Amino acid sequence: MPAKKNILAIIGSTRINSSNLKLIKKVEELTAELFNLEIFDTLAGLPHFNPDIDQENPPIKIAEFRQQILKADAVIICTPEYIFSLPGSLKNAIEWCVSTTVFSQKNVGLITAAASGEKAHEELKLIMKTIEARFSEKTTLLIKGIKGKFDEKGQLTDIKTIEQLKGFIAALQKQLND
Numbered sequence: 415m416p417a418k419k420n421i422l423a424i425i426g427s428t429r430i431n432s433s434n435l436k437l438i439k440k441v442e443e444l445t446a447e448l449f450n451l452e453i454f455d456t457l458a459g460l461p462h463f464n465p466d467i468d469q470e471n472p473p474i475k476i477a478e479f480r481q482q483i484l485k486a487d488a489v490i491i492c493t494p495e496y497i498f499s500l501p502g503s504l505k506n507a508i509e510w511c512v513s514t515t516v517f518s519q520k521n522v523g524l525i526t527a528a529a530s531g532e533k534a535h536e537e538l539k540l541i542m543k544t545i546e547a548r549f550s551e552k553t554t555l556l557i558k559g560i561k562g563k564f565d566e567k568g569q570l571t572d573i574k575t576i577e578q579l580k581g582f583i584a585a586l587q588k589q590l591n592d
Contacts (some may be wrong), residue, residue, distance in 0.1 A: 419590050421449045422486035426493025426504035428458040431568070433560045434492045437527050437579075440570045441490065443587040445583055451552075454482060460510065468513050476510045483511065488521035488590055491542075494560075495526060495534035508541060518546040523553045523586045527560040552585035 423438045435455055442451045461473050472480075483489055493504050511517055522542055526535035535556045542549060555578055557563070563572035570576060 418448060418450045419487040419587075420485065421445070421451045421488050421490060421555045422482050423451055423453045423490045423492060424457070424504070425453065425455040426457070426491060426501050428501070428503050432494065433564065434494055434525075434527050436564060436568050436570065437525065437557070437560070438490070440553065441492075441577070441579060441583065442576070444579060448583070448587060452482070452486070452498040454479070456592055457501075457507050460503070460507055463506050463509040468510065472549075479507065480511060480514060480516050482580055483516040483520065486520075487492050488523065488586060489517075489536065489547075490523040490525065490586070492525040492527060493534060493538065495528035498533040500534050500537055505541075508545070512545060515541065519548050521553075521558045521589050522549045522585070523555075523582060525555045525557065525582070527557040529559060529561070531556050531560075548589070549583065550589065553582065553589055555579070571575070 425432065425435050425438060438453055445451060460475055460479065467473065493500060493571045521538055524538050524542060526538060528534060537555060557575055563575045565571045
C-alpha cells in the first residue's frame with residue numbers, strides 16, 4: 415500500500431468554530447485512509463505582511479508557515495468570502511509566500527464555502543494561478559449557502575455537498591498521483 419500523502423489544510427476564517435473548519439474536519443474524516451491531514455487554523459497569529467522584513471530573516475512564524483507548505487505534498491485552502499473578497503488574514507498569509515517558491519507547482523485544492531462565494535473563489539483561483547500553484551477545475555470547489563449545510567450539532571448533513579467533497583478528494587488524489 416502506498417504511503418499516505420501529507421496534506422496541509424489552511425483555514426481562511428479566524429472564527430473558532432467556523433463552517434470552513436467544520437468542512438475541513440469532514441474532509442479529514444473522509445480521507446483518513448488516504449492522507450495525513452494537518453490543519454493550519456492560526457492565520458490570526460501571523461504578523462502583517464511587510465516586504466521590508468520578508469527576505470533574509472522573516473518572522474519565525476512566517477518561516478514555520480512556509481516550511482509547513484514546503485513539506486506538504488498538497489495544500490487545501492478552505493475559505494469564506496468577506497465583502498466579495500478573500501478574508502484579509504488569508505490574503506496576508508499568501509502575501510508572505512509571494513516572494514518565495516513554496517507554492518510554485520505545489521498541488522493545491524481550493525474550496526470557497528460561503529453564503530455566495532463567487533467573487534472570493536474567482537480571486538483565490540487567480541492568486542494561486544499567479545503564484546504558480548498546480549490545480550484544476552476538479553480540485554476547486556465552490557459551496558454556496560454553507561451554514562445551512564450543517565445540522566445543529568455541527569455535522570455536515572447535505573448529501574450533495576458530501577458528494578462534491580468526495581469528487582474533490584478523488585480529483586486531488588489523482589492530481590497527486592499524476
